[in-house]
Amino acid sequence: MRMKWAAVAAMVTALLASAASAKDRALIVDLSNYKHLTDLPSDGRINAIRSRLISEGFEVDRLDNPTLSRMRAAVFALEAATQGEPGRTIILLRGHIVHDDARTWIMSQGGRTPDRYDLGSKALPFYLLDRALGSSAGSAVLATIPSPRPLDGLVDLENGLGALNLPQGVTSVSGTSRQVQRAINALLRPGSTTAELASSGATVDGYISSTTAFTVAENETPEDIGELAYWSAVRDIGTPEAYDAYLNRYPNGLFAEQAAQAIIGTEQDREAAIKQAETDLRLNRSKRQEIQRSLALLGYDPRGIDGVFGPATRRAIVAWQEDNRLEPHGFLDRDQLSLLTEVAARRAAELEEEARRRRLVEEARDRAYWNATGITGLEEDYRLYLDRYPDGIFADIARDGIADFEAERRAELSGRERAAWDRAEADNSIAAYEDFLADYPDGAFAETAKTRIAELEEEARSEQLRAQFGATENAVARNSATRLLIEGRLSGLGLDPGTVDGEFDASTRRAIRRFQKARGLNVTGYIDQPTMVRLLLGG
Numbered sequence: 001m002r003m004k005w006a007a008v009a010a011m012v013t014a015l016l017a018s019a020a021s022a023k024d025r026a027l028i029v030d031l032s033n034y035k036h037l038t039d040l041p042s043d044g045r046i047n048a049i050r051s052r053l054i055s056e057g058f059e060v061d062r063l064d065n066p067t068l069s070r071m072r073a074a075v076f077a078l079e080a081a082t083q084g085e086p087g088r089t090i091i092l093l094r095g096h097i098v099h100d101d102a103r104t105w106i107m108s109q110g111g112r113t114p115d116r117y118d119l120g121s122k123a124l125p126f127y128l129l130d131r132a133l134g135s136s137a138g139s140a141v142l143a144t145i146p147s148p149r150p151l152d153g154l155v156d157l158e159n160g161l162g163a164l165n166l167p168q169g170v171t172s173v174s175g176t177s178r179q180v181q182r183a184i185n186a187l188l189r190p191g192s193t194t195a196e197l198a199s200s201g202a203t204v205d206g207y208i209s210s211t212t213a214f215t216v217a218e219n220e221t222p223e224d225i226g227e228l229a230y231w232s233a234v235r236d237i238g239t240p241e242a243y244d245a246y247l248n249r250y251p252n253g254l255f256a257e258q259a260a261q262a263i264i265g266t267e268q269d270r271e272a273a274i275k276q277a278e279t280d281l282r283l284n285r286s287k288r289q290e291i292q293r294s295l296a297l298l299g300y301d302p303r304g305i306d307g308v309f310g311p312a313t314r315r316a317i318v319a320w321q322e323d324n325r326l327e328p329h330g331f332l333d334r335d336q337l338s339l340l341t342e343v344a345a346r347r348a349a350e351l352e353e354e355a356r357r358r359r360l361v362e363e364a365r366d367r368a369y370w371n372a373t374g375i376t377g378l379e380e381d382y383r384l385y386l387d388r389y390p391d392g393i394f395a396d397i398a399r400d401g402i403a404d405f406e407a408e409r410r411a412e413l414s415g416r417e418r419a420a421w422d423r424a425e426a427d428n429s430i431a432a433y434e435d436f437l438a439d440y441p442d443g444a445f446a447e448t449a450k451t452r453i454a455e456l457e458e459e460a461r462s463e464q465l466r467a468q469f470g471a472t473e474n475a476v477a478r479n480s481a482t483r484l485l486i487e488g489r490l491s492g493l494g495l496d497p498g499t500v501d502g503e504f505d506a507s508t509r510r511a512i513r514r515f516q517k518a519r520g521l522n523v524t525g526y527i528d529q530p531t532m533v534r535l536l537l538g539g
Helices: 005-017 045-055 068-084 126-134 177-187 194-200 227-237 240-249 256-279 285-297 311-323 334-372 379-388 395-412 415-427 430-439 446-461 463-476 480-492 506-518 529-536
Strands: 023-030 059-064 086-095 097-099 104-107 123-125 140-146 170-174 203-206
Touching (some): 045 086, 045 177, 068 123, 086 126, 123 126, 126 140, 140 177, 194 203, 227 240, 285 311, 285 334, 334 506, 415 430, 446 463, 463 529, 480 529
Parallel strands (some): 086 140
Antiparallel strands (some): 104 123
16 A cells, blocks of 8 residues: 655655664575475575674564465565564565566475466465565665576476566665675665665666665764755655655645656556556456456455456455455456465365365254154154255155145045145135135144145245345346356255256255255355355355
8 A cells, every 4th residue: 555645755854864763674585495396505695694684783584494374474574564663674585486477476385386377375476575665665675596496397487587566666686695695785884875786796676776875874863955865865766655755845846846747657657557467367257257256255245246347346356455465456466366266265165164064964963853753754743844854855755755644635535525625725825725724624634724824824925035035046147057057066066956957946946945054155045146156166
């Protein structure tokens, strides 16, 4: 997220004055011993760099052969620390570094030979370093020592650094350990600037200034700086926030118009780059629907799985980005898409495991109740079982048993009572069954008539709800192709939706209810968005 102009103003002043109160921090990640990739040779210069930084007053966090989660935690900890007291910040990374056309990653200790579609679970993307480095703009260095032993078998990736899109005010230094050590030692000399790093032999990119010292001599005191010096520092940093800080300090300054135009230009460039990163993913409608399902599964409601990224989907992406400490602009790039897909797949597996356990418990209860009721073969026990488990394991057996009892009773009826019951069944209305009970209150079908009346009354009460459920279902599963897919999924899960023909009948409704119940969803027998998401994204 963008810093306020006041924070940048303080940073500019601190940059030029090198305030002594700021804390200097360094993160060193040395990946030389991999589980599945080629190891790097041991290198004593990493220890030497660490010792030099400590002697210069840096707080140093060193990670040797960390996992991906450990690297992420260390980066987030550094980010949190630099937000409060941004001094000088140095991040040193040594290991297998890979890149594609747009991004760069460092492989974690447990990573295997990657392709660009599964890097989210194997490597740390460099963009996660942006906030920690950006907080110390003008006094921030990213130093990298790529492995001298390139990886083989890369798919759509190349070894080494790609084009780095670092925050303004951040200097990149890359080379051998000897070159990087020389560069860091040079930066730590009092009065040195980033422009002097070229002599180290390392590749230097990003923020390069010949006027602003990275390390200030101890006997120097901050002095008021003039407009020209302030403007020079602002241009070196080059962010909209820096230009805002200049305009606040010098609203009618010599460079006010240039600053205003620069803000417009940098904002437009930034927004265009963000949108272009998503455009480069070439997301078709099907892929956009997958993204919406992933968001919904993780609790970020896109208001529909339609493949259209409208305001609701953008808000869902923003919420997901905020919760994952990413810049919340509402657009996805390749790394974020990889992370979203990975997290959603993991969550889907967790939910399916929960559903499996819930199903086993429910089936055990179902069987136990059947053993206490329906297994007796008595009609009243069949009815007790169906009252509790209308979609249960033994529901069909219980209904068949009741039908047999009713057939026997019908055969034993007098001609008059049998005709009355046939009329009531044919009409199948509350009034018809009540008329039958009035004539035969103790008849063979009296209990059945009462049960039918209760069922019809319940149907009448729930008619409005069913209409609502149906409308929701029509919006979510609006065509026969989608319904065929749903029935196929239900059939594959062993839930017996009947004929897979794209038509939802009583068997389909029962299968949907069973699916919903096993997964802790709202049990309606109709498809809604949560049910659709769970069905089509790993169950």
